[in-house]
Amino acid sequence: MARKGSLQSKSKSPPAFDFLFILTSSRFKPDKEGETIQYTGLSQSAIREMALCTELSHANVVQLEEIILEDKCIFMVFEYTEHDLLQIIHHHTQPQRHAIPAPMVRSIMFQLLNGLLYLHTNWVLHRDLKPANILVTSSGAIRIGDLGLARLFYKPLNSLFSGDKVVVTIWYRAPELLMGSRHYTPAVDMWAIGCIFAELLSLRPIFKGEEAKMDSKKTVPFQRNQMMKIVEILGLPRKESWPGLASMPEYSQLQSLVLHRQPSHFHRGSNLEGWYQSCLKNGGYSSTSSAGTPGSDGFDLLSRMLEYDPSKRMTAEQALEHPYFTNGGPISGNCFEGIEGKYPHRRVTQDDNDIRTGSLPGTKRSGLPDDSLMRASKRLKE
Amino acid sequence: MAANYWASTQRRHWLFSREKLVDIREGLREKDKVAHSQFPLPDQRLLNIYFNQQLIKLGKRMSTRQQAIATAQVYLKRYYTKNEIRQTSPYLVLTTAFYLACKMEECPQHIRFVVGEARGLWPEFITPDVAKLGECEFALISEMSSQLIVHHPYRTLSELQTELSLTSDEIALAWSVINDHYLTDLPLLHPPHVIAIMAIIVAVVFKPTHPSAYPGTGQSALASSMRDGGGMQMLAALSDKTGSGPPPKIQKLVGWLAESEVDIRAVIECTQELVSLYEVWEQYSEKSCKELLGRMVKSKNLDK
Numbered sequence A: 001m002a003r004k005g006s007l008q009s010k011s012k013s014p015p016a017f018d019f020l021f022i023l024t025s026s027r028f029k030p031d032k033e034g035e036t037i038q039y040t041g042l043s044q045s046a047i048r049e050m051a052l053c054t055e056l057s058h059a060n061v062v063q064l065e066e067i068i069l070e071d072k073c074i075f076m077v078f079e080y081t082e083h084d085l086l087q088i089i090h091h092h093t094q095p096q097r098h099a100i101p102a103p104m105v106r107s108i109m110f111q112l113l114n115g116l117l118y119l120h121t122n123w124v125l126h127r128d129l130k131p132a133n134i135l136v137t138s139s140g141a142i143r144i145g146d147l148g149l150a151r152l153f154y155k156p157l158n159s160l161f162s163g164d165k166v167v168v169t170i171w172y173r174a175p176e177l178l179m180g181s182r183h184y185t186p187a188v189d190m191w192a193i194g195c196i197f198a199e200l201l202s203l204r205p206i207f208k209g210e211e212a213k214m215d216s217k218k219t220v221p222f223q224r225n226q227m228m229k230i231v232e233i234l235g236l237p238r239k240e241s242w243p244g245l246a247s248m249p250e251y252s253q254l255q256s257l258v259l260h261r262q263p264s265h266f267h268r269g270s271n272l273e274g275w276y277q278s279c280l281k282n283g284g285y286s287s288t289s290s291a292g293t294p295g296s297d298g299f300d301l302l303s304r305m306l307e308y309d310p311s312k313r314m315t316a317e318q319a320l321e322h323p324y325f326t327n328g329g330p331i332s333g334n335c336f337e338g339i340e341g342k343y344p345h346r347r348v349t350q351d352d353n354d355i356r357t358g359s360l361p362g363t364k365r366s367g368l369p370d371d372s373l374m375r376a377s378k379r380l381k382e
Numbered sequence B: 001m002a003a004n005y006w007a008s009t010q011r012r013h014w015l016f017s018r019e020k021l022v023d024i025r026e027g028l029r030e031k032d033k034v035a036h037s038q039f040p041l042p043d044q045r046l047l048n049i050y051f052n053q054q055l056i057k058l059g060k061r062m063s064t065r066q067q068a069i070a071t072a073q074v075y076l077k078r079y080y081t082k083n084e085i086r087q088t089s090p091y092l093v094l095t096t097a098f099y100l101a102c103k104m105e106e107c108p109q110h111i112r113f114v115v116g117e118a119r120g121l122w123p124e125f126i127t128p129d130v131a132k133l134g135e136c137e138f139a140l141i142s143e144m145s146s147q148l149i150v151h152h153p154y155r156t157l158s159e160l161q162t163e164l165s166l167t168s169d170e171i172a173l174a175w176s177v178i179n180d181h182y183l184t185d186l187p188l189l190h191p192p193h194v195i196a197i198m199a200i201i202v203a204v205v206f207k208p209t210h211p212s213a214y215p216g217t218g219q220s221a222l223a224s225s226m227r228d229g230g231g232m233q234m235l236a237a238l239s240d241k242t243g244s245g246p247p248p249k250i251q252k253l254v255g256w257l258a259e260s261e262v263d264i265r266a267v268i269e270c271t272q273e274l275v276s277l278y279e280v281w282e283q284y285s286e287k288s289c290k291e292l293l294g295r296m297v298k299s300k301n302l303d304k
Helices: A007-011 A044-055 A085-091 A102-121 A187-202 A224-234 A243-247 A251-260 A272-282 A295-305 A316-320 B009-013 B018-031 B033-038 B044-060 B066-082 B090-104 B111-121 B130-143 B153-163 B168-181 B192-206 B215-227 B230-239 B248-259 B264-281 B286-300
Strands: A018-023 A064-070 A073-078 A134-136 A142-144 A379-381
Touching: A044 A064, A044 A073, A044 B090, A064 B130, A085 A134, A085 A187, A102 A134, A102 A142, A102 A187, A102 A316, A187 A272, A187 A295, A187 A316, A224 A251, A224 A272, A243 A251, A272 A295, A295 A316, B018 B033, B018 B066, B044 B066, B044 B090, B044 B111, B044 B264, B044 B286, B066 B090, B066 B130, B066 B153, B066 B168, B090 B111, B090 B130, B090 B286, B111 B130, B153 B168, B153 B192, B168 B192, B168 B264, B192 B248, B192 B264
Parallel strands: none
Antiparallel strands: A018 A073, A018 A379, A064 A073, A134 A142
C-alpha cells in the first residue's frame, strides 16, 4: 500500500542528504510500544497540503520533493532550506540589535510578494504567513512554506469561516478576521505580509498581542488584546473609511473596547508614520548609510498593506508595481547579495514543537476530530 | 495549477489517449484472467451508472454538492486505472472516494458519519470499523500520487454563460450533460473545457422539448433528440458557418467556436461518446449490477 523506498533508506544515506520531514500524524505516532496503530482518516489540512504542494511549482514557493506514505504515516519531503525569516530576524537582535540591510529587506519582500501573487492567481489562500513560515535558501531565495492552512478559494461550496473557524497566527491576523468576518479574501495574506515587512524593519512583531483562548463551548472569542495592539498604532477603524465595519459580527465588541479604555488611544488617528520613522531611526536606516533605507516609498507600501478595509488593501500584484520596488535600481533574486557575514543555519532538531517553528496557539488546524493529525514538524538530519 | 489546467497534474498525469486506456485495462485484465472469466461484470458505463447512483444515495443524507460527487467519480476512475476492480471491494472504494472528495472539495464529513451512512446503504459490504476506510484512503491517495485537485467542466460552463448568452434552461441542461459525462471515460480522455463546450453545444443545438427533473426521462429525451438526425444537424452547423439554416443562437455559437482554438473534432467525439452512453443506458439494470458485484465481493471475500 505505501510506497517503498523510504524514510529508513533515506536516513541511512550519507550526511549530504538534508531533508525536511513533516510528519503528519500524532495519534499514530509510534511512541507507545505495542499499541496497535489504527488508521483514523487523514485531516483535511493534511489532504490540502499534500494536494496543493503536489500541484504548485514556483521559485518562491517551497518545493515538494516527494510524499511518502508508509506505516500509516505521511512524510512530505521538501527541498532543504538553510534559513527562515524568523531565524534571520532573531540573528539581527544578537548580540545587540543591528538592522537588516535595506536592499536585503527589499529583495525579501519582492520575492515574497512574487510567491504570494502566484498563490493568489492560482486561487490559493495561504492563511498562515509569518516569519517562521518564510524559508530562505543559502543562495538567498525566498520560499513560502507551510501550506497546512492553505486552501483553494475559487467559488467555495461553503463559506470560508465555516471551514476553519480560526486562521492565521494571532500577531499576523487581519482586522477583518479579528472582527469575525465570515467571508474573507486574499487581503488577509496581504495584511500578514505588511506585518512581516514591519517586523523585518523593526526586528519585533508590530502587533504583539495576547491571544484569548477558546472557551469550552468552542466559541471563537473576540481578540480584544490583539485588536488593541493594532488600534494603538493605526488608530481606531472607522465606518467612514471602512464601510463594512458596522456589519461585522464583533462590531459591538469593538465599541465596548472604546468605552472601557482610556480614550487617549482612540481620538487620534493613525500613528503608523511615527512608528515607521522611529523604526528607521532606531535601525540606523538612512539615505547616507551604507545599508541604505526603505525611505518614504517603504512607508507608503507599508501603510497600503496595513489598510483596515480589506477591499482597499493593496493586492500582491499592485504591491509588486509599487515605487518601493520600481524606484531604486534592480532587485536581486538573492537576498544575501552584497551581505557580508553568514547567517547561522537553522537549528535542526528531532522534535521541534516549540514556539519558534511550531504553530502558535490558536493556529492549530481545526480539522475534523476524526483525524488526530498534528504537525510534529520534524526535521531529521543524519 | 489550481487555476491553470495546462500546468495541472490532471493534464500531465491523468489525461490518456483512447489507445493508452485500452492498453492499461488490457494489462489489468491479463494479470487476473481467471477472475475475469469467473466474474463477468456489466459494461463499464453501466457500472459507472450504478456507482454514480450509489454515490448520490450516499451523499443525499449529507446533502453533498454535485461537485464533490463528481470529484469522487474521477477518483474512482483514476484508481481503477491502477487497480483491477475484481481485486477490490467497490463499495469500500466508492465510499472512500466520496469521503476523500468531500475533504478536497471543502465540504468535509466525519469519517464515522460516512461509514455509518455507507453501512446503512450496504450493510453486507461495509464493516463498522472506520480503520478500513482510513486504510483505503491511504491506498487511494497513494495510487493517485497525492494528485487530488480535479478540474471540472462546471467552471468553464459558468465562465462562458455570459459570453455565449446562455439561458438558465440551457445552463441547466448543459450542467446535466456534464453530470452524465462522468459515467463515461471522457474525464480521462479530454480536458474539462472541451467537455464543457460539448455540453453547451448539446444544450443549445438539441434542446429537448421538456428537460425533465427525473434523470431517466431527461436522458432519453435528450438521447432521442440527438439520435433523430440531430447529430447531422450539428455537424452541418459546425462545418457550414455561412449556411442560412441555423438560428442566430447557433450561428453565434458556431462563430465563437471558429474563433476559439477549441479542438472541434474532440468536441464531436465527446458528443458521440455521450450518444452511445444514452444508448447503452437503455440496458441498465440496477439489480444486475448489484448482483454481479455482490457475487464477486462475497465469493472473493473482498470485503474483509
